[in-house]
Amino acid sequence: MANAEAPIEEVRSKAVDVEAVADAAERLRAASREAIGVTGDAEVHSLRATLRAANVGLYPVVALGSLVAVDQLSTQGLTIMGPEISGSLGIPRGSYALVLLLKTVVIALVSLPLAAAVQRRARRALVCIATALAWTVLTALSGFVVSVWGLLVLSLGAGAATASTRSVHEPLLLDSYPAEARVRIMSVYRGFDRVGEIVGPLLVGACTALLGLTWRGVFLAMGVTSLLATVVGSRLRDPGFGRWDTDRVRRIVRADAGQDEQLAEDDVQLGFFEIARRVMLIPTVRRVLAASAVVGMFLAPFFTYLAFFLQERWGMGPGARALFSAGTPVFGMVALRIFSRRGEELFRRDPAELLRLSGTLMAAGVVTIALGLFTPLFAPMVFLFGSGIAMLIVIQPAMGLPMYSIVPAHMRAHLAALQSIFIFGVGGAAGLLLLGGIDRRFGTAGAILSMAVPGLASGLILRRAASTVNTDLDHMLDSVVEEEEVKALLAKGTRLPMLSCRNIDFSYGQLQVLFGVDFTVDDGEMVALLGTNGAGKSTVLRVISGLGLPSRGTVRFRGADITFLEAERRVGLGIAQVPGGKAVFGPMRVVDNLRAIGYTHGRDRKAVEAGIEASFDAFPRLAERRNQLASTLSGGEQQMLGLATAFIIRPRLLLIDELSLGLAPIVVGELLEMVRQINRQGTSIVLVEQSVNVALSVVDHAYFMEKGEVRFDGAAADLLDRPDLLRSVFLEGASQGLATASSR
Numbered sequence: 001m002a003n004a005e006a007p008i009e010e011v012r013s014k015a016v017d018v019e020a021v022a023d024a025a026e027r028l029r030a031a032s033r034e035a036i037g038v039t040g041d042a043e044v045h046s047l048r049a050t051l052r053a054a055n056v057g058l059y060p061v062v063a064l065g066s067l068v069a070v071d072q073l074s075t076q077g078l079t080i081m082g083p084e085i086s087g088s089l090g091i092p093r094g095s096y097a098l099v100l101l102l103k104t105v106v107i108a109l110v111s112l113p114l115a116a117a118v119q120r121r122a123r124r125a126l127v128c129i130a131t132a133l134a135w136t137v138l139t140a141l142s143g144f145v146v147s148v149w150g151l152l153v154l155s156l157g158a159g160a161a162t163a164s165t166r167s168v169h170e171p172l173l174l175d176s177y178p179a180e181a182r183v184r185i186m187s188v189y190r191g192f193d194r195v196g197e198i199v200g201p202l203l204v205g206a207c208t209a210l211l212g213l214t215w216r217g218v219f220l221a222m223g224v225t226s227l228l229a230t231v232v233g234s235r236l237r238d239p240g241f242g243r244w245d246t247d248r249v250r251r252i253v254r255a256d257a258g259q260d261e262q263l264a265e266d267d268v269q270l271g272f273f274e275i276a277r278r279v280m281l282i283p284t285v286r287r288v289l290a291a292s293a294v295v296g297m298f299l300a301p302f303f304t305y306l307a308f309f310l311q312e313r314w315g316m317g318p319g320a321r322a323l324f325s326a327g328t329p330v331f332g333m334v335a336l337r338i339f340s341r342r343g344e345e346l347f348r349r350d351p352a353e354l355l356r357l358s359g360t361l362m363a364a365g366v367v368t369i370a371l372g373l374f375t376p377l378f379a380p381m382v383f384l385f386g387s388g389i390a391m392l393i394v395i396q397p398a399m400g401l402p403m404y405s406i407v408p409a410h411m412r413a414h415l416a417a418l419q420s421i422f423i424f425g426v427g428g429a430a431g432l433l434l435l436g437g438i439d440r441r442f443g444t445a446g447a448i449l450s451m452a453v454p455g456l457a458s459g460l461i462l463r464r465a466a467s468t469v470n471t472d473l474d475h476m477l478d479s480v481v482e483e484e485e486v487k488a489l490l491a492k493g494t495r496l497p498m499l500s501c502r503n504i505d506f507s508y509g510q511l512q513v514l515f516g517v518d519f520t521v522d523d524g525e526m527v528a529l530l531g532t533n534g535a536g537k538s539t540v541l542r543v544i545s546g547l548g549l550p551s552r553g554t555v556r557f558r559g560a561d562i563t564f565l566e567a568e569r570r571v572g573l574g575i576a577q578v579p580g581g582k583a584v585f586g587p588m589r590v591v592d593n594l595r596a597i598g599y600t601h602g603r604d605r606k607a608v609e610a611g612i613e614a615s616f617d618a619f620p621r622l623a624e625r626r627n628q629l630a631s632t633l634s635g636g637e638q639q640m641l642g643l644a645t646a647f648i649i650r651p652r653l654l655l656i657d658e659l660s661l662g663l664a665p666i667v668v669g670e671l672l673e674m675v676r677q678i679n680r681q682g683t684s685i686v687l688v689e690q691s692v693n694v695a696l697s698v699v700d701h702a703y704f705m706e707k708g709e710v711r712f713d714g715a716a717a718d719l720l721d722r723p724d725l726l727r728s729v730f731l732e733g734a735s736q737g738l739a740t741a742s743s744r
Contacts, residue, residue: 022502024485025478028252032477035248036405037179042345050181054244060176061185063233064169065192067132069199070229071162073222074139076200078103078155080321081215082307088215091148093308099152101428103159108425110160111167111417116272118413124172125236127164132230135161140223143216166420171412172236174404178244183347183354186397187340194336194393197329199225205322242409249477250484257488268560268573275414278564279407281549284472285415287465288355288403289422291362294458296427298366299392314378324382331386332393339394343401351402351473352466358399359463365391366455399462406472408480427454475552479561486559496559498523498684499544499653504553506539513539514550515708521653526675526685528695528716531705537688538580540705541655544686545577546570557653576651578642580658580688586631590622590641593630597645611648618674619644636667643671646678654678657688672698692719 033039051057078085078100086096114131118124138158145151170186177185200222207213207221240247270278279285310316310324346353365388372384403419404412482502489496499521506514514536521527529537542548544555546567555563557573565573585593594615598608616623619640625633630641639659646654656675660668675698679685689695695702696716704712704719712722 021482021485021489024253024256025481028249028256028481029474029477031252032249032481033473035179035252036245036477037182037348038351038405038473039348040350042349044341044344044348045180047181047184050178054178054181056177060236061173061188061192063236064128064173065189065195066229066232067128068165068169068189069192069196070132070222070226071135071165072193072196073200073203073226074135074142074155074158074162074219076197076325077139077142077204077215077218077222079303079307080201080204080325081218081318083311084215084318085151089145089148089151091151095148099148099155102152103155104424104428106156106159107163107166108417108421108423108428110163111420112272112276112414114164115167115413115417118168119272119275119410120269122175122238122240124168124413125238127168128172128236129230129234131161131164132226132233136223136226136230139226140220143219143223163417163420166424167413167417170400170404170416171409172238174245174401174412175239175241175243175409179248180348181344183344183397183401184340186400187336187343190393190396191333191336194329194332197332198326201322201324201326205319205326208322209319245405246409246480249480253481253484254488257485257492259488259491268557268562268565270564271566271569272414274564274566275411276418277549279411279415279418281551281564282406282472282475283468283551284355284406284465285403285418287461287468288399289418291359291458291461291465292419292422293427293430294454294461295362295395296423297430298452298455298458299423299428302369309373314381327382328386328389329393331390335390335394336397339398343398347401350470351405352469354398354402355466355469356463358395359459359461359466361391361395361398361459362462363456363459365389365395366452366459370452395462402469402473406469406476408476479554482554483561486556490559496556497521498525498558500554500556501540501544502554502556504540504543504550504555506536506543506548506550512551513708514543517553517705517708517710518713519544519703519710521684521686523652524679524682524684525701526679526687526699528699528702529686529688529705530690530692530695530702530719533690535705536708537705538657539708541577541657541686541688544653545575545655547577571649571651574652575655576645576649576653577655578639578645578657578659584630584633584638584641586629588630589627590630590633591626593641594644594648597648608648611650614647615644618647618677636663636671639663639667639671640674643674643678646683650681651683653684653686655686655688658690659687660689660691660694668694 045053082096085091086093091099114127118127135158138154138161142151142154142158145154170189173185173189174182203221203225204218207218208215211217213221280289306325307321310321314320316324343354343357346357368384368388368391372381372388375381375384403415407415486496497520499519501517501519504514504517504519505512506517517536517540519529519540529540531537539548543550546562546565546569549564553563554561557570557575560573562570562573585596588596591612594612595608598611616626621637622640622644625637630638633641643656659671659675663671672694675685675687687695687699696719699716702712702714702716702719703710704722712719
């Protein structure tokens with residue numbers, strides 16, 4: 001019985017009302033949105049005044065911009081000099097395209113380990129400098145290759161190093177500048193990217209046309225240029241995660257709670273894959289990543305085959321191609337200059353407007369490039385290509401800031417890495433493979449044109465993402481506010497419930513089964529979760545134990561947010577579940593089932609054996625059958641074996657799903673007595689049941705669910721006063737159960 005010294009409702013009254021935490025999120029939402037730059041108005045001060053007020057300078061964006069600019073050199077060299085390199089090394093055009101494809105895949109894949117390297121410690125500046133030095137060396141060495149294998153190895157190495165520009169640069173940039181200037185700063189950063197696209201071709205042209213160097217000399221010159229940029233960026237420092245956004249929100253919460261000092265960080269932190277999974281559950285992120293994959297299907301083939309198109313259609317040599325490649329980014333720089341202030345206004349007013357603009361620009365840019373493919377005159381072709389590319393360039397800051405704003409600051413590198421994978425690894429690879437066949441049949445122009453369809457599709461997907469971005473932004477801010485509010489309450493000595501689930505939504509695919517579920521369990525408490533078949537009871541247990549992740553809401557255990565924690569890590573925290581009818585490994589012996597559960601003790605064999613003996617003491621029938629296969633046990637004995645795990649794990653919270661399902665009353669009585677014994681040892685218990693009389697015989701507090709919603713939350717005895725909930729199927733024997741409960 002939960003807390004024999006006081007009625008359970010009195011115990012519950014001492015715990016903080018979880019709605020108080022929710023109220024804080026609601027009350028501070030407008031201030032939180034303003035803290036990250038979403039004010040609802042379009043008032044924008046000059047960039048100089050904004051930076052002066054924040055006491056920050058231009059060095060971070062100049063340093064990172066210089067690095068991203070020289071990152072373009074190796075790519076530009078491989079693209080522009082493609083015909084010469086493939087001819088010199090005897091590489092067929094298809095094989096050469098494969099080298100570029102593999103490089104893009106490596107860029108995408110390596111971005112994930114780089115994100116993992118910076119998720120716990122703010123060392124992004126160090127990663128940026130180290131990787132820049134690496135690609136500098138590899139770019140210079142590319143001038144000495146003598147075979148396709150040497151080219152492949154160095155290209156892949158350079159791609160791995162430049163992955164930092166995909167996963168680390170923009171998150172570091174966002175944490176270096178105030179929210180009021182971020183669209184313009186990101187536009188400046190992308191302007192440096194365009195500078196690299198201009199300098200790269202000009203460097204190629206100067207080396208080949210003026211100095212008469214071969215492609216080998218070009219790569220040596222690029223290595224020297226990259227080294228200079230690395231020196232420029234050598235003074236970069238990491239300001240920490242969320243300095244200008246989530247830290248502001250936390251300060252607002254602390255001020256509201258009357259706390260002056262910074263509060264301690266959570267002991268429970270998500271691992272790499274847990275963060276990636278958490279990011280992928282955000283609806284806007286899923287749509288943006290889908291759009292990114294489709295964008296990649298267009299962009300990677302377009303830039304890979306562009307040099308071949310210019311050579312075949314217009315007879316342009318390396319010098320002319322270099323000038324063309326240097327000229328088109330100028331259109332992008334002009335577009336970024338026009339967009340930057342307007343984009344800042346749109347973000348301040350409504351981030352959804354930036355995503356809608358991104359979708360429109362994507363579709364318009366693809367159509368414009370398609371027109372340029374078949375323009376018979378050279379000057380209009382240059383204008384159409386430049387204009388189309390400019391629209392695609394503006395998409396990067398227009399789409400980037402809303403996307404980064406809906407994830408916590410320390411998770412932005414993971415989001416950037418995932419987007420890189422979807423653009424280059426998924427979309428780029430699919431586009432290049434698809435174009436290989438189309439190119440052979442319809443020529444280079446036809447191959448590029450065929451990619452206009454996915455380009456248009458990506459524009460539609462981006463516009464759809466606008467419908468969810470504000471909701472996801474509020475969810476992110478609410479989670480930050482709630483986390484800081486909980487820390488403030490704990491700092492004041494407030495006692496929190498052991499388990500708190502708030503506003504939980506959960507879906508199986510497109511079918512939503514939980515709707516705003518609130519659920520709490522206190523230390524030493526036994527709680528019944530009742531309802532009809534399909535009400536969502538077992539799903540709630542899956543969310544608590546980590547077998548299912550909610551699409552919205554939070555799960556807190558002893559104050560720590562465990563919403564996206566892996567199930568096995570929750571076992572380590574003290575959460576265990578006995579699944580209904582599936583609690584044993586049938587092909588294994590009884591004693592081996594218990595030893596399998598003992599993995600939670602690591603190498604402490606004494607603790608495992610002590611737990612097994614405690615289980616056999618509690619369930620003598622299992623001791624008699626210790627060497628039998630679990631599948632040969634009766635249904636009641638299998639449930640006993642499932643409950644026996646509690647004596648080994650000794651959890652703080654035990655979740656029991658359908659304990660009485662299909663069992664005889666006398667067996668159910670034995671099991672319930674063991675549940676009480678487990679509870680007396682200090683374990684809180686959640687008992688999922690359809691049978692009201694069974695539930696009332698062991699618990700004082702009950703929840704009743706119907707159609708995925710909690711319809712009742714209160715004393716178990718009061719549930720009998722709700723005939724609208726307890727239909728006839730539940731009423732049979734309920735009075736008897738209440739009498740049994742009251743006689744204890």
